Amino acid sequence: MGEFSIGDLVSLKNHPYNIAQNSKIGAAALLTPPIMVVTERLISNKYNADAEEKELISSQILCTFFNSKNSSIEKFWFKSNELSKIHNEKNQLNPENESETDYKSESKDLASMKRDFKNELVVLLTADEELGKKKMSWFKNKEEDNYKTEAFLEFLPPVMTVIDVVENLNYLKERRDPKDGALKKASCKYLLKCKWYNPIKQTFSEEFIPYKIIQKVSFSNDLLEIIKDAIIDKTVFSIVSNEKEIKFNNNKFKKIISFKEVIILNHTVKILYKDIFSNKLSTDNLENLNITSLKGNIEELGDKKYPDYTNSGYIKRDKLTWNKNKIYRIKYVDRNGRNTERYITNAELKTFDTEEADKVKFIVANCLLRHGEIRHFKLSNINERLDMKDEFNKLIKK
Structure with a gap:
């Protein structure tokens, strides 16, 4: 008609x-x-x-x-x-x-x-x-x-x-x-x-x-309250995403995020969040989020930390042990002098001769920031390491 x-x-x-x-x-x-x-x-x-x-x-x-x-x-x-x-x-x-x-x-x-x-x-x-x-x-x-x-x-x-x-x-x-x-x-x-x-x-x-x-104009108040609390508590979540997933060595990794801001855009509620593996900031409408809590923040899901100033026995950086079965969060200074945060696994300490010096210690590991590709991290540039609990390792894998 x-x-x-x-x-x-x-x-x-x-x-x-x-x-x-x-x-x-x-x-x-x-x-x-x-x-x-x-x-x-x-x-x-x-x-x-x-x-x-x-x-x-x-x-x-x-x-x-x-x-x-x-x-x-x-x-x-x-x-x-x-x-x-x-x-x-x-x-x-x-x-x-x-x-x-x-x-x-x-x-x-x-x-x-x-x-x-x-x-x-x-x-x-x-x-x-x-x-x-x-x-x-x-x-x-x-x-x-x-x-x-x-x-x-x-x-x-x-x-x-x-x-x-x-x-x-x-x-x-x-x-x-x-x-x-x-x-x-x-x-x-x-x-x-x-x-x-x-x-x-x-x-x-x-x-x-x-x-x-x-x-x-409607949205889930229950979900919004969860996100508001998560911003305060820094709780991390897995989120269902259509983006390319991280997979290597027969392992597939979930996308893990931390929430940053609640943004009101006229009649919609958008959520700003950070992918903790890629360090990428993204936004999505509240109603599109499909999330599952990991029941804690990164510090709570971690175990031993270097440097640990609360411990009377200080461990030197080159005395740290590296377990190939664990996931580590490291804070690292890259070759351009930028401070970056990485999650690595299958880490192994190796020594290489470089143009600057002989027998330089590197950590060779799969880097989740680079979708699991092998990367070399100069040990002297690692300023902080957090050993993630085995529970975290299980929670982030599909």
Whole structure:
């Protein structure tokens, strides 16, 4: 019954995403039209009387977006042939055409809708796409071209609070053709009265918004509390990841992380964490994290430490013993003078003649920072060693 459905994300045909999804926007980024959500459709079953060939008159589409210039929800009518669909996961799930059963999906009574939505946090369906938009600027540094990428949040809608739910008094008005009963108008039966802070007016704004064009803002408070406690306690976790796994000598290693920060990005919660083996910082949405606690922090999962200033008997570095079956965390100064932290295993003390001196002591080991490749560490550059417990060795292997 039409090219678009209520809740579809659309924009004018000149939007860069119609050329390449999630592309970076350069040049005059402010000329980029907003991503909008289909709010209402006036379906045309008539043909153009003045056309040379048979031509169906375009349906009229009411679209909604957030205008950040005045912090307001705005609506505009377009002909369907002026718009293109912005493809994302939500649009993939929506049917191409609205069905006659759409009315049944709105069969809930007002009391049920109030229970479902009142006092909930919501945001326009455009929020994910607008939050992900990036713009790029070009500048020249000496003879090199350089590019700077930053967020482009011009139409990012705010998180709003639903303060009431009402029936759309125009829902049934001219909904069907009196001649054949065909659907003429597709709209929403219920409207949410939403409130948000308006920084332009320095006060609060309110708007009635169809419930089908918003999404609830929710996340796991239980998981968030676990992560907040882990940041304080420095507890480490294994995490399910699609990244290339570390494997060597018939062993596969889990990705082990420590949490660093909780970041609130409008309607989403992102978590900053560090891979303890690669030392790489990453972020992911809270709801995407699949984690298992290792029941302690690295110090608690370690055993003997060098140097140990709490022990009256000081052990010299070159007197340390190295067990090939253990995992060690070492703090090491590399050849460029940088302090690095490595996890190594299958460690063995060997002596080599170098250009600087003869019989220089090295630790030859599999380095987890280098995906288990063999690396040579000059013993004199190892400033700290923590012997990890056998329990840690078991916990980190698949």
